[in-house]
Amino acid sequence: MTSDFETQMRAVSLRVTRPRLAVLAALRDHPHIDTDRVIALVRADQPTVSHQAVYDVLRALTDAGLVRRIQPAGATARYESRVGDNHHHVVCRSCGAIADVDCAVGHAPCLTASDDHGFVVDEAEVVYWGTCPDCATERSSPLIRQFGRK
Ligand SMILES: [Zn+2]
Ligand SMILES: [Zn+2]
Numbered sequence: 070m071t072s073d074f075e076t077q078m079r080a081v082s083l084r085v086t087r088p089r090l091a092v093l094a095a096l097r098d099h100p101h102i103d104t105d106r107v108i109a110l111v112r113a114d115q116p117t118v119s120h121q122a123v124y125d126v127l128r129a130l131t132d133a134g135l136v137r138r139i140q141p142a143g144a145t146a147r148y149e150s151r152v153g154d155n156h157h158h159v160v161c162r163s164c165g166a167i168a169d170v171d172c173a174v175g176h177a178p179c180l181t182a183s184d185d186h187g188f189v190v191d192e193a194e195v196v197y198w199g200t201c202p203d204c205a206t207e208r209s210s211p212l213i214r215q216f217g218r219k
């Protein structure tokens with residue numbers, strides 16, 4: 070796995086560093102996490118890495134196209150390492166859980182606007198909002214909520 074990351078970084082002329090590898094591994098294992106989670110995961114493995122270093126790594130990887138930054142309305146920015154396919158997301162209004170949704174219309178997801186007004190379109194942001202299964206269960210079962218789940 071690590072060697073995959075190294076190949077990806079070399080392909081975009083990024084220097085391979087341990088913090089960069091750690092961030093990519095964290096995002097592979099935990100897609101759609103925010104900066105704080107990324108910092109916690111990286112520092113669990115490499116305690117000497119500073120918060121600022123993680124911010125810098127996230128920016129460098131995002132700028133290089135190896136990491137995608139998404140920010141649903143009202144939520145903190147989240148990061149994922151599944152890039153290049155412009156897939157969509159479904160977001161729980163209640164707890165903020167996020168899951169990937171493949172595009173319903175095909176391989177170049179929603180990039181063909183019905184009228185592009187002369188713009189060069191490179192991204193289509195489609196967000197599905199709803200209630201995740203956990204929250205839906207909680208809402209319909211007051212007993213479960215009372216005694217706590219998880
Ligand atoms: Zn939820
Ligand atoms: Zn995603």
Ligand SMILES: [Zn+2]
Nearest residue numbers: 172173178179
């Ligand atoms: Zn789509």
